[in-house]
Amino acid sequence: MNAVAMPAAAEGVRRRRRLSLRGQPKSVLVGGAIVAVLVLAAVLAPLIAPYGQNELDFAQQLAAPSASHLFGTDDAGRDVFTRTLYGLRVDLAIVLFVTYVSLPLGVVAGAMAGYHGGWVDAAVSRITDVMVSFPFIVLVIAIVAIVGPGTKGVLIGVPIAGWALYARLARSEMLVLREQPFMLATTALGYTQRRAIFRHAIPNLIRSSLIYSTVDLVVNLMLLASLSYLGLGAQPPNAELGSVIAQGQSTLLNAWWVATLPGLVLVLFGVGVGLIGDGLSDGRLRGGRA
């Protein structure tokens, strides 16, 4: 069985290197394009933003969207498009950080639990049960309450709660994996447990966690935006998408654009990531085949 599986695996590696745009499902392409544009806009915010993010212009209060102010202006005359770009920049940086800090923590914990079984497994599983039982936002709010409002609370709070789902995923994959011939071989060859887990098991089980992380990115982005909407995120005057939207709430009737348009950017990003995730989980991400 091994003899058959080996060449196929080697071929898989070669194919992945020649990953091409052609042959991907349309949803992955569209989603990828949306995400790429938004990420690029966020990274280049200081270059492409037409105004300063805190540049006041009291002659232009609550101006409707136009060519000079794409998303209009808020009640202090600040350009909403500029603030959206900067907000997106901050939000994406934070979300990438908290998601990809949670992922390795969870994967390692889950892999250890699945590999060792016994009391290690029982302990990790019960702890993940507990973390998953908390409504996510309530737990993060509680942590923010202690750490103090601001970005720091989110950076600490989300990984404390967020690793648990990755641990569950990795554990269940490990239970299957450890019975596979190549994993049994690591024991027979006398490899250390560390080598068996990190070099042989984790590369094989991390795929599902990476796929799940696309969903998690959106979930964390929503969470971050909600916290900043509630006034628990980045502190004013700096822009975060949630706080820009929150400021627009009081002028919703006179100036619908302040709250609406930054939110649409959030939705667009979520849709883009969702489309990629859909394509990936269908197992249709193709490498090399034109």
Next chain:
Amino acid sequence: MLGYFLHRLALAFVVLLGLAVATFLILHLVPGDPVLQTLGNRATPESIATARHQLGLDRSLPAQFWTFVSHAVRGDLGYSLTLNAPVSDVVGGRLGPSALLILYGLVVALVIGVPLAIVAALRPNGVVDHGIRLITTFSFAMPTFWLGLMLALILGLWLKWFPVSGYDTGIGGILRTLTLPALTLGLSLATIVVRTLRSGLLEVLQTEYIEAARSRGLSERRVIVKHALRNAIMPTITVLSVNLGFLIGGTVVIEAVFQIPGVGSLLLQSVQRRDYELVQALALLAGAAVVLISLATDLLQAVVDPRVRLAGR
């Protein structure tokens, strides 16, 4: 059956205990000192020491934990310094609006989600299915608070059907003030309902007993409602109970958007006023609610569906 029940109860008990440990540890181990945060810059070493003693923070961690748990079991969740009342009284007064919001939201989610899921599952990969899939992709990507604001803008400010903030009691008042919030909660939950129920239905529709029902000449309507839906609904209920955490989290945000005096806005107030006993109690209660509801669903499911309670054998 009894074995399964006992096993499930024991598991829930362990998780509840874990929740108590976690809420306790978060307050005691996460960097940041509650006393310093409360007293601010005016704190003198003496006033810090007094506050620590009053809160029992000068005792050993295990001793503090024991007091916390033994009081919590008796329904004593501590004392809110900022509101000058026992936490249980404060929370009790706020439960009504939140519970109503969750129930109303659930109803909305089912009324919208179930028909859409059925329509999508009947013609998988058809135009309607793709349309519904696209809509759920969008609704999944919408932050709850933003969706709430948009509904408030369109249905509240422009069409003037509903008020955009506040809360009223009585059937009329609830319908008037809670419809927009419940619609917000329900729409975001409906996304999950549609996706799970659709895939559940697709699986069931491929089984032999559906084919048997069709070959007996039963009407399509009867096949769907009596045979397919009945088997696809249990996984959906499980998913709903698992998502109770999502619902509770949603109420925190939605209560802030529409200024509803529920438990969610109480949590935010307690964070702003740095009332740590209250924060701790609310986090514990939210977690406990999720554990108990999922326990109840699992037990109910075991009673209704023998496959569940026999699966472990």
